[in-house]
Amino acid sequence: MEAIQEHTGLVYPLNRTNVDTDQIIPKQFLKRIERSGFGQFLFYHWRFDDDGNQRADFGLNNPKYENATILLAGENFGCGSSREHAPWALLDYGFRVIIAPSFADIFYNNALKNGIIPIQMDQEQLDKWMEQAEHSTLTLTVDLENQTVKNTEQQAVHFDIPAYHKEKLLNGWDEIALTLQHEDKIEEYENV
Amino acid sequence: MVQPKTIIEKIWEKHVVHEEEGKPDLLYIDLHLVHEVTSPQAFEGLRMNNRKVRRPDLTYATMDHNVPTKNRDVIKDQVSQKQMETLKKNCEENGITLADMNNPNQGIVHVIGPELGLTQPGKTIVCGDSHTSTHGAFGALAFGIGTSEVEHVLATQSLWQDRPKTLNVHVEGGLGTGVTAKDLILAIIAKYGVRFGTGHVIEFTGEAIRNLSMEGRMTVCNMSIEAGARAGLISPDEKTVDYLKGKKHVPEGEAFTELAEQWRELATDEGAVYDKTLTIDADEVEPQVTWGTNPGMGVPVSGRTPGLDEVEDVEGVERALEYMGLEEKQPISSIGIDHVFIGSCTNSRLSDLKKAAAIVQGKQVNENVRAIVVPGSFSTKLQAEKEGLDTIFKQAGFEWREAGCSMCLAMNDDIVPPGGRCASTSNRNFEGRQGNGARTHLVSPEMAAAAAIEGQFVDVRQFAGVLN
Numbered sequence: 001m002e003a004i005q006e007h008t009g010l011v012y013p014l015n016r017t018n019v020d021t022d023q024i025i026p027k028q029f030l031k032r033i034e035r036s037g038f039g040q041f042l043f044y045h046w047r048f049d050d051d052g053n054q055r056a057d058f059g060l061n062n063p064k065y066e067n068a069t070i071l072l073a074g075e076n077f078g079c080g081s082s083r084e085h086a087p088w089a090l091l092d093y094g095f096r097v098i099i100a101p102s103f104a105d106i107f108y109n110n111a112l113k114n115g116i117i118p119i120q121m122d123q124e125q126l127d128k129w130m131e132q133a134e135h136s137t138l139t140l141t142v143d144l145e146n147q148t149v150k151n152t153e154q155q156a157v158h159f160d161i162p163a164y165h166k167e168k169l170l171n172g173w174d175e176i177a178l179t180l181q182h183e184d185k186i187e188e189y190e191n192v
Numbered sequence: 193m194v195q196p197k198t199i200i201e202k203i204w205e206k207h208v209v210h211e212e213e214g215k216p217d218l219l220y221i222d223l224h225l226v227h228e229v230t231s232p233q234a235f236e237g238l239r240m241n242n243r244k245v246r247r248p249d250l251t252y253a254t255m256d257h258n259v260p261t262k263n264r265d266v267i268k269d270q271v272s273q274k275q276m277e278t279l280k281k282n283c284e285e286n287g288i289t290l291a292d293m294n295n296p297n298q299g300i301v302h303v304i305g306p307e308l309g310l311t312q313p314g315k316t317i318v319c320g321d322s323h324t325s326t327h328g329a330f331g332a333l334a335f336g337i338g339t340s341e342v343e344h345v346l347a348t349q350s351l352w353q354d355r356p357k358t359l360n361v362h363v364e365g366g367l368g369t370g371v372t373a374k375d376l377i378l379a380i381i382a383k384y385g386v387r388f389g390t391g392h393v394i395e396f397t398g399e400a401i402r403n404l405s406m407e408g409r410m411t412v413c414n415m416s417i418e419a420g421a422r423a424g425l426i427s428p429d430e431k432t433v434d435y436l437k438g439k440k441h442v443p444e445g446e447a448f449t450e451l452a453e454q455w456r457e458l459a460t461d462e463g464a465v466y467d468k469t470l471t472i473d474a475d476e477v478e479p480q481v482t483w484g485t486n487p488g489m490g491v492p493v494s495g496r497t498p499g500l501d502e503v504e505d506v507e508g509v510e511r512a513l514e515y516m517g518l519e520e521k522q523p524i525s526s527i528g529i530d531h532v533f534i535g536s537c538t539n540s541r542l543s544d545l546k547k548a549a550a551i552v553q554g555k556q557v558n559e560n561v562r563a564i565v566v567p568g569s570f571s572t573k574l575q576a577e578k579e580g581l582d583t584i585f586k587q588a589g590f591e592w593r594e595a596g597c598s599m600c601l602a603m604n605d606d607i608v609p610p611g612g613r614c615a616s617t618s619n620r621n622f623e624g625r626q627g628n629g630a631r632t633h634l635v636s637p638e639m640a641a642a643a644a645i646e647g648q649f650v651d652v653r654q655f656a657g658v659l660n
């Protein structure tokens with residue numbers, strides 16, 4: 001996993017609630033046996049019509065969001081299946097940060113394991129950014145160490161993230177290697 | 193006096209391998225179920241880091257998501273084929289038991305776990321699939337994980353987990369005839385929404401839950417994830433013990449008696465405290481039909497779609513209605529369907545099939561409807577055939593298939609075409625779930641069977657043949 005300390009990027013506002021993993025990456029693309037190459041299928045049925053042409057009415061197809069790396073979304077982002085293909089697709093497409101009022105539990109974990117920062121933000125603040133990103137453009141800077149999100153006017157908003165997850169993201173640690181430091185305890189447990 | 197505890201706390205405390213202030217607990221995992229779609233990258237990760245599967249003996253694999261449900265000898269989809277071959281190779285290399293497509297133990301991972309007796313009270317169970325919560329019906333702590341976590345469990349047989357909050361969903365009263373476990377869980381989610389369980393493990397309690405069969409309990413726990421919960425479970429009782437007795441992976445004789453005693457002790461203690469409690473009256477539950485694009489968008493069959501002037505999330509409801517091709521305030525009884533799917537880890541067990549068969553017996557599937565039955569496992573299929581259910585379904589005009597996930601997520605050929613409308617016994621009605629542009633209405637097996645005959649939604653309680 002790639003370490004991430006600070007990230008500045010363009011915001012793409014996806015003003016929808018309960019965005020489920022079937023929408024993030026439809027099942028027909030789950031058959032690959034690699035972790036890579038899922039970005040092209042991100043939000044597939046929202047981005048493309050049945051003939052594979054881009055849908056003009058879906059925001060992500062708007063050239064102004066082309067280089068977006070921060071995703072804003074509504075409540076309960078990532079609900080549904082446990083497929084890690086969802087964060088793989090988001091990451092592969094270029095998203096490193098997702099900001100939403102709430103996340104589904106499994107998705108939240110899956111994002112963290114892939115070096116994506118899931119930021120929980122109150123609805124009011126989110127609405128402001130959502131509007132700005134929709135009507136003009138918005139660039140945000142996420143400072144993980146200090147747990148803040150700043151816009152270009154330098155107004156910093158604090159966010160919470162469990163210390164344990166923060167440390168892993170900051171260092172890009174391999175969780176299995178960390179766990180194996182406790183291998184003696186696992187063995188002990190197995191022998192009782 | 194010892195502090196009374198919930199079953200959730202009891203299981204948790206027995207499985208903590210390591211704890212540290214400010215960190216999640218390292219939890220031991222007793223059973224790891226594996227399937228073809230969410231595992232290849234995990235095995236690949238192990239290989240790249242020169243790691244081994246720590247406990248192949250606590251790992252069990254099957255093929256379910258991709259498998260064809262007819263003409264199994266020819267898999268047309270090369271990519272699916274590769275995924276299945278990869279699982280086979282990974283299991284062989286690592287000494288993991290695999291029930292592959294031609295194995296008599298094959299089936300949907302959440303159907304075969306209990307059938308084989310791998311699922312047992314008090315176990316921690318994980319699988320790279322969100323509906324792992326199904327196994328909670330036996331008083332196991334069972335939850336879905338992502339592929340990185342699959343890799344982690346393969347390598348360490350453990351998982352870092354935050355101690356969950358506990359939520360008691362207390363169901364009083366009793367379900368009426370023709371009202372099923374599926375209707376109950378759909379009604380709960382319709383009432384409290386798709387997020388009320390987030391961060392919690394749900395324990396379902398109350399008279400109505402005690403009165404459910406083990407199959408019904410599985411249906412309820414299966415859909416806990418649709419309420420956002422990390423897991424759902426039910427304290428074990430005599431029904432649990434009876435169900436497991438004699439199952440393949442359950443010990444016999446004295447060992448069983450001892451085990452059963454331990455299981456009984458797991459049940460939540462009188463007076464234990466939950467972080468939150470919700471109460472539901474089962475007497476008020478009617479057969480349910482979802483009208484929208486998440487499982488919380490459901491109403492009784494006698495109801496109608498919401499009006500835009502009645503809801504908070506106007507945009508969301510508008511989008512859902514548009515996708516579903518429905519009007520606001522449209523009666524459920526006016527909705528015609530063209531597909532029926534009886535199957536999935538929610539409702540594909542023998543009792544589900546029996547109840548659906550009782551409805552269709554001697555009748556004909558409506559001419560506008562294509563209806564399929566996909567048993568949850570090879571052994572369910574065999575048993576159903578022994579009882580002649582396949583004949584009843586086939587004579588009524590249903591297709592009778594091999595076991596697998598099938599039209600629940602349409603990764604194989606079993607797809608609802610764009611604009612098609614399906615009465616489905618599965619658990620998710622998300623956009624495109626059963627096929628691009630497909631419209632899904634979640635219902636019980638009885639309601640799906642009745643819809644197949646009538647070509648539209650009807651209250652199954654008006655049908656002859658409703659089994660209690």
Ligand code: SF4
Pocket residue numbers: 256257300301302321323536537538596597600601618619
């Ligand atoms: S039947 Fe459906 S919900 Fe169940 S495991 Fe298969 S795909 Fe998932």
